[in-house]
Amino acid sequence: DAGITQSPRHKVTETGTPVTLRCHQTENHRYMYWYRQDPGHGLRLIHYSYGVKDTDKGEVSDGYSVSRSKTEDFLLTLESATSSQTSVYFCAISDPGNNSPLHFGNGTRLTVT
Amino acid sequence: QKEVEQNSGPLSVPEGAIASLNCTYSDRGSQSFFWYRQYSGKSPELIMSIYSNGDQEDGRFTAQLNKASQYVSLLIRDSQPSDSATYLCAVNTETSGSARQLTFGSGTQLTVLP
Numbered sequence: 001d002a003g004i005t006q007s008p009r010h011k012v013t014e015t016g017t018p019v020t021l022r023c024h025q026t027e028n029h030r031y032m033y034w035y036r037q038d039p040g041h042g043l044r045l046i047h048y049s050y051g052v053k054d055t056d057k058g059e060v061s062d063g064y065s066v067s068r069s070k071t072e073d074f075l076l077t078l079e080s081a082t083s084s085q086t087s088v089y090f091c092a093i094s095d096p097g098n099n100s101p102l103h104f105g106n107g108t109r110l111t112v113t
Numbered sequence: 114q115k116e117v118e119q120n121s122g123p124l125s126v127p128e129g130a131i132a133s134l135n136c137t138y139s140d141r142g143s144q145s146f147f148w149y150r151q152y153s154g155k156s157p158e159l160i161m162s163i164y165s166n167g168d169q170e171d172g173r174f175t176a177q178l179n180k181a182s183q184y185v186s187l188l189i190r191d192s193q194p195s196d197s198a199t200y201l202c203a204v205n206t207e208t209s210g211s212a213r214q215l216t217f218g219s220g221t222q223l224t225v226l227p
Contacts, residue, residue: 035217042201042219043157058214090156099145099164102203102215104156 003027004105006091012111019078021108023091025071031094032074033058033102034066036087043090049074081112115140115206119218127226132189134221136202139183145205146178146185147215150198157201161187192225199223 003026013019023032034046035058045058047066055066063085065077078085088109092102116139126132134148145164149157163169163176163185170176175188185204189196202218 033214040219043203043217045214045216048214099162101147101159101162103159107156 004091004093004103006089006105006108008108009106010109012113013081014113015082016080019081019110019112021076021078021089021091021110023074023076023105025074025093027093027103028071029093030071030096031100032068033092033094034064034074034076035090035092036060036085037090037107038087046076046089078110081110083112086110086112115204115216117202117204117216117218119200119202119221121219122222123224124221125224125226126192128192128194130192130225132192132196132223132225134187134189134200134202134223136185136187136204136218137183138185138202138204138216140204140206140216141180141183143204143206146176147203148174148176148185148187149201149203149217150196151201151220152198189223192223194225194227197224 005024007022033048035043037043044060049055049068067075090107091105094100094102118137148161150160151157161176163178173190177186199220199222201220203215206216
C-alpha cells in the first residue's frame, strides 16, 4: 500500500480513554491525511498535514488532534474516546499538486465500548 | 458544503456486461477527479484519474468527465466477478493554497454475477 503503515490495525478501548493512532510512510510525501469511514457517510476528512508541524482541520475534526514532528509520521489522537468515534480510520499520503491522487494505508478498526 | 453524490446501489450486472457508475459534484472549481475501488474490509485503491473533459481509458476502465454538467462516470467493460467491490468517486475541493483536499462520495456497491 504505497509504503504506508498504520498501527495498530485493530483496537478496542473504553469510553473516556485517550487513543493514539499512528501512520508511518516511507515515500517522503509532503501531504498526509486522516480519514474516517462509516457506513452511509463514505470517507470524511478529519485532519491533514502539509508539512512538518503544519496541520489543519478537516470536515469532522471535533474530538481529534494530530501531530507531525517528522515527515514520515502523522499521529491521530482521540483525546477522550466516545462511542461515536467507533470507525475505520485511514491514513493517506499524496504529493503536492492538484492532480496528485491519494494513496491509502490499510486502515485501523477502532471500537469504543 | 461541497458535495459529491453517488448512487449507493447496489448495482448488479452479469459477467461480461458493461457496468456504469455515476457521480455528480457541486464545486464548479474542481479540477481533478478520481475513482477508487474498495474491496470489503480493505483500503481504497486508485483505479482512474481524469482532469479534462472527455474520456480517459485504461484497459477495461473508462472514466468520463463533463465539467459543464458537473458529472463524472466510470465504465467497466467486460465486467468480471473480481470487479465486485464498492467504487468511490473523489473530487478535488481544494480550498486554500497551502493544501488540497479530496471529497469522497459515499460509494456505489457493484456486484458482477457469474
